[in-house]
Amino acid sequence: MEIQRQVGTYMERVMDACILAGRLMIANGSEMYRVEDTMRRIAQNAGIEHPVIFTTPTGIFVGLQDRPLTSLGTVDQRVLNIEKISRVNNLSRLFAAQQIDFDQLYAALRDVDRATPTFPLWLQCVGAAVASALLMIIFSGQYDWLDMPLAALAGTGGYLVAYYLGRFTRVYFITQTVAALAVGIIAYVGILLGLGHSIDNILIGGVMPLVPGVALTTSIRDLLAGDLLSGIARGVEAILSAVAIGVGIALIFRFLIPWA
């Protein structure tokens, strides 16, 4: 009886570790087939022969085929954070190679959220600025060097607004709209001050750190790989975020530019 109970709690802990790993990977932007693969590997290496795994972008289910045991996990925020995905992947690989045992894996998985370093905010802002300015040039193909500083400024402004608003509110739509509005206002004021030529190009550069291009592509990859539910959910999220940005910018065109 005692042994049975211990086996039961071990199974529960393995399933909890699976859910933890899957949650971290989904919340930080991995594709679904990779998430399921990692979870299945962890379960099988921990001694569960036939795990039943079902993942969606908002929740995970793990069950055992031959026992009445199921656990659930929810995912309530999805961002892009590659370092966390890579840590979970490494942990699963180390576990498969038996370089760490299950308790170490479980403890390390619980630590990933807290212990993963991020780049300092100023460096992220530099990244957003450089990406905005350079992508504006290669997308427009017009090689208009004078517009670069303003695009960098607009990109950084939008990124900062999204960063700080993202701490206050979970509503993605509002964050994106306000950030796009900030990009638009910076670009518009800059043009009024004579710092740039083409507002269209500057806006394209400025919204680049915000737009959901990777999410759109991942959603279609999920669809093609057969994860219909994930593909649709992620696609809808990407479309909503594109709508939010488009609305934010369109507000500028509707209310500021006609009176200029």
Added chain:
Amino acid sequence: MPIWLQFIIQALFSFFATAAFALCINVPRRALIPCGWSGLLGWMVYWVLWQLGSGRMLANTAGAVILAFSGVLFARRYKMPAIIFNIPGLFPLVPGATAYQAVRELVLGDIDASMRLVVRVTLVAGSIAVGFMIAQLFGEFYSRYLRSSWQFRQRP
């Protein structure tokens, strides 16, 4: 501007833009430079094909195939999962800006332009996804080939 100068500018800018975006999405420090390279490879394949007059879809698919292969190579070389190099490397190719423009035109009332852009977003995202599929398929064939030739050698 002469075409060779354009080529150099496009290559330099796609490299640095990808590495800079990698900073924003918290890519591990020692993967930043290879991320830049995979962004450069994907974008330059697209750009060269586009300049040669191939369609948008073929150029995007070819770019995605090269990008995925480079991701696999870097993954071997740096002992990291390939996704680290693929997601930032996609950044110049993906139709994020087009998606935003589509919505903007819709809100501003130009339905025709908006529909054109929506179709373009779908086609481009789809062709990138197909490119990844092709690369994955080749990867599977290759690993199966390796395994089978290894078994062949083992046989007495």
